[in-house]
Amino acid sequence: MKKITILKGTFILFFSLSLVQVLASEVPQPDENGDYLNVLHDLWVVTDTDPNGVNCRMPLGCTFQTIMNRECTGFTANYLEYPIVGTLQYGEIFRSYSSNRGQTFIDRRKLPWVFVGENLDGSTEGCFIRANIQFTRPTLGRYD
Template identity: 60%
Template sequence: MSVKSDRFAFVSLLAIALTLCANPVQAQFPQPDADGDYRRVNHHHWEVVDPDPNGLNCRMPDGCTYDDIMGYNCPRFTGNYLDYPIRGTLQVGQRFRGFFSNVGGTFRDNRGLPWVFVGENYDGNTRGCFVRANSNFVKPISLAVPSNLKQDTALPMTITFVEEMAGITVPDDNTTRSAYGGDLRLYDVHIAKMFEVTHYFCQRQRLGHLWWMYRAGGGSINMGRFQITCAQANTIANRFGLGKTETTTIRYSAEEGYRRVETFEIPILNLYGPNIPRWLDFTETFSPN
């Protein structure tokens, strides 16, 4: 490469770096395509920018919920989003939490255009419906989470996969004691790990669900068998959000013993602050089968 080419490459890289430094928000947030559409965007927090005084229409098939759609139990969910009834409207400036599709990111209608599901409205009552994921209507925003509120220290446990069955074995005899000195119990963190691992593999393999055998006391205490569907895992990941990754070791075994051991970087649920009582409420109702 010539000196002139080297100089041109250096100047180009410097310009890119200066642009990113001067526009940190653009570097941080997902960007729309040339048509203003946000396609396959794994981003939770949004703000309405549609200036229409009547508000931004939020649509949903009658008689269906998000869980119905994720579990393929909503026959009216056909991809004709514009034909869905208007459940309500969102006004400019309202912020909401978007839920992902089963394959991650925004949803697509039968024209191939993206929509985002309004799972939680921070500034209004309209939620549980779809709005267009286009820069004319919404924009991605940041809702910072105080790092000192996170409960994300890894706990000792052994995770195994035996064909269609997953297992989690923990050394603790008493899983009701506090995990971090607060309200979260060891039990709550163990259940969270089951959902995190299930969600991770549902995003990467053709799974419908995972069965989990949960044992405490190093394996001597049977805590029950739990079924977690991919739809359930996706719903939980959306409702609580996923934070940093945690190194997770999984032992793959068969009748003759362990065949291999693999390590994965699996995102963990954001169990902090106001999410803690919500998670405690959930684990109280999540029972073994």
């Protein structure tokens, strides 16, 4: 009986640790520069504590749909040069939409950006912010 109890406890411990590892692996990790390159993840949280917020940029007259359909004449992959159309504050969670390749968007400097498709509080949406740990990171739906 004691052997069965020990094996049962060992199995539960092993299974619990495995589950924690699986859950932790659901959130993509940044590279050595803090960038989220080639990342496909739905929910992101703003990490920048600047009281002015994180700038969110978008070419004028463009929407996510026109960019994806390649109908946006102002879309040049120079994200840093796009006008600021809003800001996001520390701790805000947003739903992103991925590029046609199913991942973060890459600018001409080879730096990743994430599209803010829907801010969960209903404010800023429809723009890009840098996919870097200084500004934002993937989340499971809370600031974890």
